[in-house]
Amino acid sequence: MKALLVRMWLLLMLAITVHAQQGVSLYIDPQNRNADTLDFGYVLAGDTVARSLFIENSTDEEIVIPQGTRPYLWIEATPPFRDNDPEEFPLEALFPFRVSAGQTRTYPLRYAATLFAQLHPEGKHQVALNVSVRQSLDTAVIGATRRFILRVTKSFRPLWSDATVLDFDSVYVDSPLDRVRTLQVRNVYQKGVPVQILQQGDAASLQAFTLDVDASDFFAGQQLKEYAVHFRPVTPALAVLDVLLIHPSPLRNGAPDTTALQLRGVGVTQRLVVRQVLAPNTSIVGDTIIARNRKVGVADTIAIVVENAGNIALGAVETRLAGDVRQVTLLKGLRGESRLAPLRFDTIVVVVRPAQAGTLQAQIDVLTDLLQRGIWGVPPEAATIHFTLLVESQPPRLVALTTEQGIDAGTVLALGPCTDRYMDTLELRNQSLEPVTVTAIVAPPPFRVTLTTPLVVAPGQTLPVPIEVEPTQPGTTASILRIESSDTAYSPLEVPVRVRVIAPPEPTIRIPSVEYIPGQIVAIPLLADTALQHYSAMSLLLAFDPTMVQLTGLQLAGTAAQGATAQLQSLGQGQYRLQIATAARFVRGDTIAVLLGQTYLGELPSSHLRLEQVKVGSTQCPDAIPGSGIGGELSVVPFCGMQYKFPIALPLLTIVSADAVVSARVLVLECWSRGSGRARAVLYSADGRAVAEWALDLQVGLQRYILPLAVPEGIYALRVRTQQQTTNEAQRVLLVR
Structure with a gap:
């Protein structure tokens, strides 16, 4: 049997050598590539340890691990160790795992020590890792194959909690209700364990968290204890409290060991602060805006710059204004379509028009979506932010005795040194019971005031202010005469002035x-x-x-x-x-x-x-x-008329004709004409009958015509008719005999 094992080992080394010669190497230790055992060391339950498998491709072709199952990459139990040990050695799903030509890649190997003592008890655990690398173009061609042994020694702490971090999320600062959660701690050993419980954190965290626990406690074998944890933040910030359970550890031969638990929670608050008021004579006292010296009956715009001083975004739903709508109106509220981030600014704009002297009070309410944000312990009144606006106004003391249009200097003609100078007088009256000091009078060109300031106007007194207009260039100049005085609300007093200066037009x-x-x-x-x-x-x-x-x-x-x-x-x-x-x-x-x-x-x-x-x-x-x-x-005017004065004595002329010599009375007629043409001279009797008629050939200029008469004595009228008209002069000629 021993000889068989030696032969198998030699064959394995030979296979490794052959594959190495082919240019593909698999190893777990870069310093000792022949090592085939990877020891993860001592691992406590609940921890994870990572190592690496090195795949070196020295060939000219890409290699690949197609998938994490047989016959490519898999983990198997190694008797006499437990069959379920591979469950604590999970493989990463990185398939296909490709290694390019000339590249070295690391495949992650991980051991996750579970908390299940029955399935995965403490002690030694061992599995086998089988790796078979193939060519990418043909996965049937093996690039390298190797088997590794993975070992680990697992141990349990005596005390264990399912949640090492207990998160309380967001809780409203100074909430009337505490957020309470339960911290569970279990003794996983059969023997009893004495415990010292310490709490560590900053002052705000120590004040925010309250544990229903004693400084010393004892856990019986496999005992589960539950501790109530109260979270009530006092500052708008992250609160972190470390709970240290100090107990003897069997792994350290009874030496002290620490099981650390952490409590986390965020204290949140919604706060809107007035940072600046964009209007003169204003002040800020907390959430109250005071606007002094306002004019009665005059609209004044007040822009209130607010900052989100809380640590959560502020979602404005609506901005309301409570007050007399005839005297104060809301021009612009906070935008409801977007939330105002912390430390960002926005503007509320109101328009005030005091109807009478005195103090006007209005309240600005900003309704937010705080109650719909899912924050623990929000009091209902915190969803509405209140500001108070106080407007102090008084009637004017110094008034200008002029029309609303001011002073109109009319039209001034620019004639060089002969240009007209316009002089006028503006009267200022102090209608109060206190003296008013006129500190300055500003008259923009072409207007000029020669009065020297300061001047004190007594109660009821009228001050004449001479104004001179000195035109400088053509054009219409409409300007404002500003009178600064101790009448703060109405200073400067503005009087419109206007003058029209025209360049000399050519008449x-x-x-x-x-x-x-x-x-x-x-x-x-x-x-x-x-x-x-x-x-x-x-x-x-x-x-x-x-x-x-x-x-x-x-x-x-x-x-x-x-x-x-x-x-x-x-x-x-x-x-x-x-x-x-x-x-x-x-x-x-x-x-x-x-x-x-x-x-x-x-x-x-x-x-x-x-x-x-x-x-x-x-x-x-x-x-x-x-x-x-x-x-x-x-x-x-073209005319025909007699050259004689009335009464007319007609001359006796001798007219020689072809037939005979005739002596007759004649009428000498002079006609002035602008052009040549033909006309007819008609002689009318006193009863309107035409008794004689002559044809006239008119020429340009003065012509003389001799008209023979063969009519009895009497009164006649002579009219000369041209093609265009009848001459007025000829119509008036009367012949008297």
């Missing part, structure tokens, strides 16, 4: 075209556009044809007629200078003046009415800005 003066009948007085209007409304003075240079008209007078119209002064000066050769100035500005779209002139029959039927120079400005600088002028036409 246009226009003379419309005018028709006249020679010999009559003609009216020539001077028209202005809207740009003239910014000016109060003007100077014009006019040029007319002196053979057609001569200015004899001037009539002011519109604004110019209201206290304006005018001067018309003849410069000769048909040129005139007209100057008009008024205290007020000209009216938009105004007719400035009407020129009156005596007309003549000039050399031409028409001529230009020219505005050779237009200048406007103020009364101090009447010619500051050049303007433009648009002239019209001065033209003679």
Whole structure:
């Protein structure tokens, strides 16, 4: 029998040598690759020890352990040891376990010492590990095969607990109810064991946990004891308490051994703290926000910055505001869609509008989901967080006697050194029973206040504040005049001020075209556009044809007629200078003046009415800005009329014709026409009958026609009809005999 065993051993060594030569090695000890026994050593029940199986592939092909069953990798009992020993040597499910060419991998081997003394008692345990490595391309080809012996010595502590860590989860700080759990400890030995029980931890943990146990105890053989553990945290933090059971150990020949148990729990609290108030004249006292010096009837926004000072995320369900809704409203509460993490900030925004002087109180309630979080011992009132808002207000002491729109300086024209200066006075009145000190008056450009501060305004006193406007550039300036004073709630007192500064627009003066009948007085209007409304003075240079008209007078119209002064000066050769100035500005779209002139029959039927120079400005600088002028036409109305004065004595002329020489009365008619054409002259009797008719060939300019008459004496009317119209002048001609 012994010889047979020796032969089998030699065959095994030969197989190992052959496989090694092929380049695949299996070993459990890198220092001694021939070792075939792996001893896990001394292991206490409940512990786990890990070792490794080394697989070295020195070939050019990948090798594999296809699965953890026969004939690849399996653990079997080794009599005379127990048949159930392989249960404590579990194999990791890492299959297929591949090893690439030229690679060395470790397969984990593990021993887990169970607590079952009957199935897996203390003492020595042994199993056999069989390994067969195959080629990946063909698992029928064996790369290496080896068998190892795995040994371990198992022992039990006298005392054992099923739970080495007793977790209490989350418990609310200062909860009225303790969280109670049971700690079970068993003596696994047949003999009795005396025990010393120690508790170790920080002060908060020692205060949070309470064990119903004595410092000394005794466990009879295989006795199970249950200890009640109370957890009531006092701080929002993790509490850890180590419970040490000190007892003699049979494995150490009665020397002391320790079985350690741990108690863990988290004290949680929900807390929201006001860290800052984004509003002036505010203070924080605990959970109370005090806003002082608020204006009566004026809305004021108060932003309250809160921090989650607890150690759990805060889930806000709703933010409520209890108070007079006419005086305080909630503009923004905490967001309900997300939780506020610890040490993070959020903002509650309220708007207050005190209706009367005094103290206004409101309460802000933040409803949270704390009761739905599954935290032990949460009191119902902890789910709602309360803040108090106190608003102190008083009526204004210093008031500005002006309209709500403030001071409107109107429109100021920028004319360089001649620019208008606007002066106004703002009156401040102290309507309280205490003096008020005006500390500063800030007037942004182009406004300026020359008053020197500080000034004390006595109760009931009115303080005049002169304001001057100095325009600097064109544009509309709307600003705020700020008056700082000891009236804290209403300081600075803000008064709106506004001024419109316009760049000098170029005005246009226009003379419309005018028709006249020679010999009559003609009216020539001077028209202005809207740009003239910014000016109060003007100077014009006019040029007319002196053979057609001569200015004899001037009539002011519109604004110019209201206290304006005018001067018309003849410069000769048909040129005139007209100057008009008024205290007020000209009216938009105004007719400035009407020129009156005596007309003549000039050399031409028409001529230009020219505005050779237009200048406007103020009364101090009447010619500051050049303007433009648009002239019209001065033209003679087309007419036909007698050259005689009334009554008319018709001349006696001799008319020589082809048949005879006739002496007859004739009518000499002069016609002025702008163009050539044909016309008919008709003579009407006093009763309206046409008694004579002549054809006229009109030419440009003045033409003279001799019309023979063969009518009895009487009163007649002569009318000349052209293709376009009947001339007004001819219709008025009467022949008197």
